[in-house]
Amino acid sequence: MHVPDGFIDAPVSVATGVVAAAAIGVSLRGARRELTAGEAGGLGADRTAPLAGLVAAFIFAVQMLNFPVAAGTSGHLLGGALAAILVGPYTGILCVSVVLLMQGVLFADGGLTALGVNITTMGVVTVVVAYAVFRGLLAVLPRTRRSVTAAAFAGALLSVPAAASFFTLLYALGGTTDVPVGKVFTAMAGVHTLIGIGEGAITAATVGAVLAVRPDLVHGARGLTTRLKLRVGGELVDAPAAPAAAAPARPVVKVWATGLVTALVLAGFVSFYASASPDGLEKVAADQGIDAKVEEHAAAGSPLADYAVKDVADERLSGGLAGALGVGATVAVGTGVFWLARGRRRTGAGAGAGARADAV
Amino acid sequence: MGAGHAHTLYRHGHSPVHALPPHCKLAATFAFVVVVVATPREQMWAFGLYAVLLAAVAAVARVPAGFLLRRLLIEVPFVAFAVLMPFVAEGERVEVLGLSLSVSGLWGAWNVLAKGTLGVAASALLAATTELRALLTGLQRLGLPPLLVQIASFMVRYGDVITDELRRMSVARRSRGFEATGIRHWGVLARTAGALFIRSYERGERVHLAMVSRGWTGVMPVIDEVAATRTQWAYAAVLPAAALAVCVMGWTL
Numbered sequence: 001m002h003v004p005d006g007f008i009d010a011p012v013s014v015a016t017g018v019v020a021a022a023a024i025g026v027s028l029r030g031a032r033r034e035l036t037a038g039e040a041g042g043l044g045a046d047r048t049a050p051l052a053g054l055v056a057a058f059i060f061a062v063q064m065l066n067f068p069v070a071a072g073t074s075g076h077l078l079g080g081a082l083a084a085i086l087v088g089p090y091t092g093i094l095c096v097s098v099v100l101l102m103q104g105v106l107f108a109d110g111g112l113t114a115l116g117v118n119i120t121t122m123g124v125v126t127v128v129v130a131y132a133v134f135r136g137l138l139a140v141l142p143r144t145r146r147s148v149t150a151a152a153f154a155g156a157l158l159s160v161p162a163a164a165s166f167f168t169l170l171y172a173l174g175g176t177t178d179v180p181v182g183k184v185f186t187a188m189a190g191v192h193t194l195i196g197i198g199e200g201a202i203t204a205a206t207v208g209a210v211l212a213v214r215p216d217l218v219h220g221a222r223g224l225t226t227r228l229k230l231r232v233g234g235e236l237v238d239a240p241a242a243p244a245a246a247a248p249a250r251p252v253v254k255v256w257a258t259g260l261v262t263a264l265v266l267a268g269f270v271s272f273y274a275s276a277s278p279d280g281l282e283k284v285a286a287d288q289g290i291d292a293k294v295e296e297h298a299a300a301g302s303p304l305a306d307y308a309v310k311d312v313a314d315e316r317l318s319g320g321l322a323g324a325l326g327v328g329a330t331v332a333v334g335t336g337v338f339w340l341a342r343g344r345r346r347t348g349a350g351a352g353a354g355a356r357a358d359a360v
Numbered sequence: 361m362g363a364g365h366a367h368t369l370y371r372h373g374h375s376p377v378h379a380l381p382p383h384c385k386l387a388a389t390f391a392f393v394v395v396v397v398a399t400p401r402e403q404m405w406a407f408g409l410y411a412v413l414l415a416a417v418a419a420v421a422r423v424p425a426g427f428l429l430r431r432l433l434i435e436v437p438f439v440a441f442a443v444l445m446p447f448v449a450e451g452e453r454v455e456v457l458g459l460s461l462s463v464s465g466l467w468g469a470w471n472v473l474a475k476g477t478l479g480v481a482a483s484a485l486l487a488a489t490t491e492l493r494a495l496l497t498g499l500q501r502l503g504l505p506p507l508l509v510q511i512a513s514f515m516v517r518y519g520d521v522i523t524d525e526l527r528r529m530s531v532a533r534r535s536r537g538f539e540a541t542g543i544r545h546w547g548v549l550a551r552t553a554g555a556l557f558i559r560s561y562e563r564g565e566r567v568h569l570a571m572v573s574r575g576w577t578g579v580m581p582v583i584d585e586v587a588a589t590r591t592q593w594a595y596a597a598v599l600p601a602a603a604l605a606v607c608v609m610g611w612t613l
C-alpha cells in the first residue's frame with residue numbers, strides 16, 4: 001500500500017528521503033557488481049541498465065498478477081523479497097525503488113513527498129530483511145534446492161510484517177493523525193502477517209519454478225551449482241576445471257610483510273626528512289588567512305594529534321614514532337576488515353565444496 | 361498498430377502546458393505538492409483554492425475534468441483508511457448523525473484526504489501533459505543519476521511489453537480451461553511468475569546484445585538537449601508561487 005501525501009509530516013519525510021537516496025546510491029554501485037558477476041571477465045557496466053530495467057518491468061508486471069485467496073478476495077505480490085532472491089539485494093532495492101518512483105511520478109500511486117517513506121519502507125526494509133533472513137537460513141540449512149525455497153519462504157514471510165512495523169515506527173515519529181500507535185501497530189502487523197504468509201508462499205513457489213528451469217539465474221542459489229562430471233569407463237570423475245580465471249595469488253604473507261615493512265620505513269624514517277611545510281590545502285589556507293577561524297580538530301587532545309607523540313620531546317623522533325603507530329593502527333583495522341570479508345568468502349567456498357561432496 | 365504510440369496516461373495536445381520543458385513541470389509539480397503538504401489543515405479554504413488552481417492549470421492544458429477524476433480513483437484504498445480514522449482515533453469525541461466520532465480523527469481524515477487528493481491530481485496532470493520519454497529526460501536534467509534514469513526508461517519502455525506477456529499467459533491459461541479460484545491454484549500462478557521472470561531476464565540479455573551490436577557503451581547519448589529559458593521557468597513557477605501565497609495566507613490568517 002502506497003503512502004499518499006500528507007500522511008507523514010515533513011521532517012520524517014525528508015529524513016526518509018535522505019535514507020532512500022543513500023540506499024539507491026549504494027545500490028547503483030552494488031547492482032553493477034551483481035549484474036556483471038555472471039559474465040566471464042566481468043564485462044563492463046553496460047549490462048546494468050537493460051537487465052535492471054527489465055527486472056523492474058517484471059516486478060511492475062508481477063504486482064498485477066492476482067492471487068485468489070478465498071471467496072472472491074485476492075491479493076498480489078509485493079515483489080521486494082522475490083527480487084532480492086532472484087537478482088540480489090542491490091539490484092532488488094534498485095528495481096523496487098524505480099518501480100515506486102515511476103508509480104509515484106506517472107501513475108500518481110503514492111505521494112511525491114512521500115516517495116522517501118515509500119522507498120524506505122517497501123524497497124529498502126523489505127529487501128534487506130528478506131535477504132538477511134534468506135542468507136541467514138541458507139547458512140544453517142543443508143545446501144539443497146529445497147532449503148533455498150524454504151529460506152525464500154521465511155525471508156518473504158518476515159519481510160512484509162517487518163516493513164509494516166517500520167512504517168508504524170515512522171508513523172509514531174511523524175504521523176499527522178493521533179490514532180494511538182499501539183492500535184496502528186496491531187492493525188498493521190496483524191494484517192501484514194497474513195499478507196506475508198501469502199507473499200512467502202508465492203515467492204517460494206516462484207523461486208522454485210525458476211530454480212527448476214534456470215537455476216543459474218537465481219542469485220540466492222549461486223554456489224549450488226555442481227561441478228561438471230565426466231563418465232570415464234563407467235565411473236564418474238570430476239571434469240578438469242576450466243582454466244582458472246584468476247591469476248594465482250602471490251603468497252599472501254610475503255606481500256603483506258613487504259607492504260608493512262615499506263610502510264613502516266616510509267612513515268617512521270622518511271618522515272624524519274619530510275618537508276615541514278604543511279600540505280597544499282593547509283598552505284593555501286594559511287597564506288590566505290582563511291584558517292584563522294579553523295577550530296581545533298576534535299581529536300586535537302588525542303595522543304597522536306598533529307602527527308606527533310605527546311611527551312616525546314625530540315620533534316623528529318616524535319613524528320617518526322607517530323607515523324609508525326599510525327601505520328600499525330591502519331594495518332590492524334585494514335586486516336580486520338579484510339579478514340571479515342575473506343571469512344565470508346571462505347565459508348561460501350567451503351559450503352560449495354560441501355555441496356559438491358553431497359552430490360557425489 | 362492503429363493506436364497512437366504514446367502511453368495511455370498521456371493526452372496529446374498543443375497547449376502552453378504541454379509546451380513547457382519537462383524539468384520545469386516536474387519541479388513545479390513537486391514544489392506545489394510540498395506547499396500543499398506544508399499548509400495547516402485547519403485552513404479548509406486554502407485547499408479549496410489549491411483545487412481551483414489545479415483546475416485552472418487543467419483548463420489551460422485542455423485536460424477534461426472526467427479524465428482527471430478517473431485518475432483520482434487510484435486513491436480509493438486510502439479513502440477507506442481515512443474513513444475509518446474518526447472511529448479509531450482518540451481524544452475529544454463529537455456526535456455526528458448519532459455516531460460518536462473523534463475530533464482529531466476527523467481532522468486527520470480530512471488532512472489525508474485533502475492533501476492526498478491534491479497530490480494525486482497534480483501528478484496526474486503532470487503525466488497527462490508530459491510524454492514519458494520527456495519526463496525521464498526531465499528527471500535526468502533535475503540531477504537524477506543517469507544510470508537510474510536509464511533503468512527507469514527501460515522499465516517504462518518494457519513495462520507494457522512484459523505486462524502484455526503476462527496477459528497472453530493468462531489468456532493461454534484460461535483458453536485451456538484454467539480458472540484460479542483459491543489457494544490450490546497458487547502453484548500454477550507462481551509458475552507463471554517464474555516463467556515471466558525468466559522471459560524478462562532473457563529479454564534483457566537480448567536487448568543488451570542488440571544494443572551492444574549497435575554501439576552501446578553504457579552511456580546513453582543525449583540527442584535532444586532541452587534547455588529552458590527564463591520565461592519558461594517563470595511560466596512554470598506560476599502554479600507553485602500562487603500556491604505558496606495561499607499557504608502563507610493560511611499560516612498568517
